[in-house]
Amino acid sequence: MYIQGGGVKLSVVSKLGKEAVVALLGPGDFFGEGCLAGLPFRMGIATAITPATVLVIEKKEMIRVLHEEHKLSDRFIAYLLTRSIRVEEDLVDQLLNSIEKRLARTLLVLARYSKQDHPQQMLPKISQETLAEMVGTTRSRINLFMNKFRKLGFIDYNGTIEIHNSLLSVVLHE
Secondary structure: OEEEEOOEEEEEEOOOOOEEEEEEEOOOOEOOHHHHHOOOOOOOEEEEOOOOEEEOOOHHHHHHHHHHOHHHHHHHHHHHHHHHHHHHHHHHHHHHOOHHHHHHHHHHHHOOOOOOOOOOOEOOOOOHHHHHHHHOOOHHHHHHHHHHHHHOOOEEEEOEEEEOHHHHHHHHOO
16 A cells, blocks of 8 residues: 555554554555565554545556556565664664653654654654554653753644754654
């Protein structure tokens, strides 16, 4: 599937019912590509978090297009490699960094600061609960650090979140 507009949350749920948000995707992102690798079942759940326009591409058609359209094939491979690198970075972040640093990085990723030509300063509406699921902590800890970031001038936060470049200092500071 290819997101043409809007936002989609990818999550997994444990047998005990605990949800973990794996990624928030936006325009230009793909998801559901596991079927191309022969996965017989879905690993997680995709949920629209804002009104979304998603192009559903049948498996046979995607395989055909990947073989015939080299520009699309190159773009798709680049996307998969970039996403793989990001998953690895997320794992390292989860294992080695503090909650505060993980939250700052998550906000920057959501603002697409890695896409230098089009970073967003205003994030789509996202709950503290969803941020907690992404960071791997409680909503109350997220609330504590969001208030701290606001007081330090890293963000403006009043229902929507506006990211300031100064938030990078939290991630870059060792």
